[in-house]
Amino acid sequence: MTEAARDTKSARTRRRVVDAAAHVLLRRGYAGTRLSDVAEVAQVQAPAIYYYFSSRDELIDEAVAVGLDRARSLVTEALAEAPADAPAIDRLAIAVAAHLRTLLTHSDHAAAAVRTVPQLPEAMRERHRQAQRDYVAVWRALVAQVREEGDLDPALDPGTALMVVLGALNWTAEWWDPARGSLEGVIEAAQRLVRDGLATSQADGA
Amino acid sequence: MTEAARDTKSARTRRRVVDAAAHVLLRRGYAGTRLSDVAEVAQVQAPAIYYYFSSRDELIDEAVAVGLDRARSLVTEALAEAPADAPAIDRLAIAVAAHLRTLLTHSDHAAAAVRTVPQLPEAMRERHRQAQRDYVAVWRALVAQVREEGDLDPALDPGTALMVVLGALNWTAEWWDPARGSLEGVIEAAQRLVRDGLATSQADGA
DNA sequence: CACACTTTTTATTCTTGATGAGAAACCGAG
């Protein structure tokens, strides 16, 4: 604990293992993550992993935890840098961008966490539930503010709308391919959809 | 082949097995789908599966194929029932509802297919690529029409916007829980978000 | 250089789950 900060060789190896786990997890899913693959990616012999983690699950658990934490902190930081008095809807757009950036380029961990959590064995999922809630709470607060400022379509249930929006963002990890389009393009489209989608709609017939 | 239609006992058992496979696939992912679990759900002895399928992969393959096909056909049917001259944006809303209904209540297969395809081994994914394209093509056409009718925000790239929207829909399978809210509520929120999100936005400051 | 500790390797065990082979159970037609 104390020397978690100190950057010894072994600390670096350990980190490489966790990173590798996230990498594999992201592409293969929970059950498909083999220690041998993780080891290969981490440039380590498979049994060496047991020096750092006492079981496969413990390793995966940590990779997911790191991912959830990273997602939350990167979004939080991005929000902290924004002018505090900006309209909530703008802050929401900032969060959208940060979330996408984290998911798509900054961190395999975040993407792995997001995509994998649903497949985890119940016990493990339970352990991350709180982290998940914490993250969603950040968003909930944002949406609530948007509503207070009158920028949320009153016909929308805030909770449901939020989940639909987060879904749109999370799913990008499934299809976005750096080769096929710019990240900025995706971010812009997402921001626009969210902004206009949530906005109070004007006179609508039907 | 010829008597695929005939509903013999064995045909029913076979279907149960495929259904069970979809069920397990949906919750456990590709690698996590064990024949023993499938067998249990299907009320069959594990080795009995080999009477119908020559391998695990073949079974999964079929489950996915059924899912993709079901998704496409249910949406297509819903569209066929709509007045052909309705505005494209309305037809899009119909597709949204049909997609969600299929995913969330009609069929484990569709949900399994949607969620699992990215994890499949390359060879298998290849085999379904066409089916996927066919399905997306239906949506592409809808969006294109929306654009022609001038109801699509010109600042949005149609392809990207479509993926973002489909993501929002597909991800619902991860969180929606019949116990926690009505399906209709989700559908309505999604429709509203899509409608307003895609819509040509009015004077927007910055 | 020799010692005490950390990290990695190699060899081995144990479990789980897919698959194969053949036996048993079922079912409709004589």
Place this chain on the structure above:
DNA sequence: CTCGGTTTCTCATCAAGAATAAAAAGTGTG
């Protein structure tokens, strides 16, 4: 009730992969 085909099960095998043990290789320090 009895036979031939169909359908399903039982038992056995096999491979993959997680986990452990114990030896080996490093690393730093006096």
